[in-house]
Amino acid sequence: MSEARLPDPSQIDGLRLGVDRIDNEILGLLAARRELAIEIAAEKRRVERPLFDDQRQRALMTERLAAAESHQLDPGLVSRIWEHILDDSLRVQYQTLQLEWGGPRHRIKAAVQGVEGSYSRMAAREFLGSESEDATFVSCARFEDATAAVVAGRVDIAVLPIENTTSGAIAEVYDLMLNCGLFIIGEVKLLVRHCLLGVPGATVSGLRKVYGHPQAVAQCTEFLLGLPDVEVVYFEDTALSGRHISEMGDVTVGAIASEEAARLFALEVLEAGVGNREKNYTRFVVVARDPITVDVAVPAKTSLVMSVGNEPGALMEVLAEFRDHDIGLVKLESRPTADNPWEEMFYLDFDGNVDDRGVAEALDGVRMRARFMRVLGTYPSRDLRPRKLSRTQEPRKAAVMTPAPSVSPQEVSAGHRLASRAHKEDDSVVEVRGVRIGGEQLVMIAGPCAVESWEQVMACAEAVKRAGGSLLRGGCFKPRTSPYSFQGLGYEGLEMLAEAGRVHGLPIITEVPAPEHVERIARFADVLQIGTRNMQNFALLAEVGRTARPVMLKRGMSASIDELLHAAEYILSGGNQQVILCERGIRTFETSSRNTLDITAVPVLRGRTHLPVVVDPSHAAGSRELVAPLTRAAVAVGAHGIMVEIHPEPEKALSDGPQSLRLDEFAELMTSLGHPSPTASP
Ligand code: PEP
Ligand code: MN
Numbered sequence: 001m002s003e004a005r006l007p008d009p010s011q012i013d014g015l016r017l018g019v020d021r022i023d024n025e026i027l028g029l030l031a032a033r034r035e036l037a038i039e040i041a042a043e044k045r046r047v048e049r050p051l052f053d054d055q056r057q058r059a060l061m062t063e064r065l066a067a068a069e070s071h072q073l074d075p076g077l078v079s080r081i082w083e084h085i086l087d088d089s090l091r092v093q094y095q096t097l098q099l100e101w102g103g104p105r106h107r108i109k110a111a112v113q114g115v116e117g118s119y120s121r122m123a124a125r126e127f128l129g130s131e132s133e134d135a136t137f138v139s140c141a142r143f144e145d146a147t148a149a150v151v152a153g154r155v156d157i158a159v160l161p162i163e164n165t166t167s168g169a170i171a172e173v174y175d176l177m178l179n180c181g182l183f184i185i186g187e188v189k190l191l192v193r194h195c196l197l198g199v200p201g202a203t204v205s206g207l208r209k210v211y212g213h214p215q216a217v218a219q220c221t222e223f224l225l226g227l228p229d230v231e232v233v234y235f236e237d238t239a240l241s242g243r244h245i246s247e248m249g250d251v252t253v254g255a256i257a258s259e260e261a262a263r264l265f266a267l268e269v270l271e272a273g274v275g276n277r278e279k280n281y282t283r284f285v286v287v288a289r290d291p292i293t294v295d296v297a298v299p300a301k302t303s304l305v306m307s308v309g310n311e312p313g314a315l316m317e318v319l320a321e322f323r324d325h326d327i328g329l330v331k332l333e334s335r336p337t338a339d340n341p342w343e344e345m346f347y348l349d350f351d352g353n354v355d356d357r358g359v360a361e362a363l364d365g366v367r368m369r370a371r372f373m374r375v376l377g378t379y380p381s382r383d384l385r386p387r388k389l390s391r392t393q394e395p396r397k398a399a400v401m402t403p404a405p406s407v408s409p410q411e412v413s414a415g416h417r418l419a420s421r422a423h424k425e426d427d428s429v430v431e432v433r434g435v436r437i438g439g440e441q442l443v444m445i446a447g448p449c450a451v452e453s454w455e456q457v458m459a460c461a462e463a464v465k466r467a468g469g470s471l472l473r474g475g476c477f478k479p480r481t482s483p484y485s486f487q488g489l490g491y492e493g494l495e496m497l498a499e500a501g502r503v504h505g506l507p508i509i510t511e512v513p514a515p516e517h518v519e520r521i522a523r524f525a526d527v528l529q530i531g532t533r534n535m536q537n538f539a540l541l542a543e544v545g546r547t548a549r550p551v552m553l554k555r556g557m558s559a560s561i562d563e564l565l566h567a568a569e570y571i572l573s574g575g576n577q578q579v580i581l582c583e584r585g586i587r588t589f590e591t592s593s594r595n596t597l598d599i600t601a602v603p604v605l606r607g608r609t610h611l612p613v614v615v616d617p618s619h620a621a622g623s624r625e626l627v628a629p630l631t632r633a634a635v636a637v638g639a640h641g642i643m644v645e646i647h648p649e650p651e652k653a654l655s656d657g658p659q660s661l662r663l664d665e666f667a668e669l670m671t672s673l674g675h676p677s678p679t680a681s682p
Helices: 012-046 054-070 075-097 119-134 143-151 171-179 214-218 221-225 238-248 259-264 314-324 357-369 409-414 454-467 490-504 515-522 538-546 561-573 601-608 617-621 624-636 663-672
Strands: 109-113 136-140 157-164 183-191 195-198 209-212 231-234 253-257 268-272 281-288 300-307 329-337 340-351 372-380 430-432 435-437 443-447 471-473 508-511 527-530 551-554 579-583 613-615 641-645
Touching: 012 075, 054 075, 109 119, 109 143, 119 136, 119 157, 119 183, 119 281, 136 143, 143 157, 143 171, 143 281, 157 171, 171 281, 171 300, 171 329, 171 340, 195 238, 195 259, 209 214, 209 238, 214 221, 214 231, 214 253, 238 253, 238 259, 253 259, 259 268, 300 357, 314 329, 314 357, 357 372, 435 443, 443 454, 443 508, 454 471, 454 490, 454 663, 471 490, 490 508, 515 527, 515 538, 527 538, 538 561, 551 561, 561 579, 561 601, 579 601, 601 613, 613 624, 617 624, 617 641, 624 641, 624 663
Parallel strands: 109 136, 109 157, 183 372, 209 231, 209 253, 443 471, 443 641, 471 508, 508 527, 527 551, 551 579, 579 613, 613 641
Antiparallel strands: 157 281, 183 281, 195 253, 195 268, 300 340, 300 372, 329 340, 430 435
């Protein structure tokens, strides 16, 4: 007979039954409390009340503490318990209001860089919460592959690390956010807790080699220095270093990875928390093809990317917009722009929702002052701290495109809000490497219709420079009316144009024929030209809207002024505020000229929009004799610039010879416009 069979003379078992019963009651009550919190969230949404009510929270806590005393409970204990309860309430309320993203969140496909056990994968799981059970995770080798998978529609979201509290911004991901065209729909802050892992039986003192990702190793230097006999070996991926040592099965080899990786690869945690800093967080962003709408009751953050001019105080003026609207900035990061060393891109995170009126107004102000501004997304903030939310804010849909109060209903219905004078009273000046288009000075742009050879483009560039022109033009991709006409030299021509511009100190402008060429052409060209045949190529307009390069939008040959402004709006609403309009002649019944220069369009446009207006008399005229008189007319009605075609030997030109000025004719035209004649200059 064993001792265990003896009946327990004490009442412990009976009392324990009582405790179990009470605990079950507590759990039942917690669940019921949660249900009420969800109902409150729905009601708050209905009456548009903020989710966080600081006063209510404080009052509640005071009451609970008073009640604790009357029950003779430790107030410290009670306050700790209720902190957790309130936190849980907020979380469920917040989840309830967040069900809007892309409909029901199930069977999500998420792309991450890294395998199971990687921090990115953990972040993705945390973001999806219970939906991660039936989610599919796609491992990508590079961040770029993860965003490309979203763009192509192979997955719904990508989860990317963007900054770490120890090692700082992850530049590659910031650059991707600018270029990939996706929107931020959420963020995850993950406490990164590095552990030293080993195979079963391994000990810290027995280790001779430790594998680790360079980032992870850099975050654990202090611990590793304490292991003098250990050789550190870099490994490409944190989680994979765990898998690697598991496969080796060697007790003298360890890895730095997560606890999750230990579980996954049947390893042991030899020492937990080996990072230099106890609080080492990585912030991840969750990106998707479409932006989400966040209920105004949910504390939200908005991220945007922008560039401003080089003028002193330009950044300050933009930031003042946030101060003036009482919006807290939580992050400002700057990155140099690729291929544009004189320009910085600024990434801003601020407390607020694009659907808040104050935010929409501040963003309008930013747009007015920035060269480029794109909202990357509004998403629920993961900082569950109470914050000030205005009771008066009205829910507004898609503020990126919604009318600001200053815009008259007619302008909104006309569909060109950002281009309108009501949005911006003062003329916009588009600055291209020191050349100001839209200011007082008439800007002369000249060059060949098409780049044909190095000699030809160099001769033109020299003539432009010598006569006092400001920009060199040249078509490299020629979308011609006939497929049998010369189609341009493509990128080879673009290199020639760029080199000729560089030699003569002239910024260059060239046409972008299709969306897929925009990124590559933007690396060389200072201004991107949208040709008349492409004015309503909306995919192309959207693409140049995403770049930070100035764009010259030529009026469609059969397009109304209204349609031209709508087309400009596509670019502006895409983020790019540097749009120049170009009148180049329209189709009429008149046949004596190639097109009819709509000279009226210039003062009409100047009245309706703040954007600079340039006139191209060459394509309007079709013959060189008409270029000088049309130029004078354009100047007289207020054009900010003139763009003309020139050629050293127009008779031999591969395109538009009859309308191209000879180089000496161009010099004469320039002199007649008051530019110093070449002979007069020293
Ligand atoms: C040009 O400027 O090179 C050109 C092709 O003009 P458009 O698009 O106005 O015909
Ligand atoms: Mn031409």
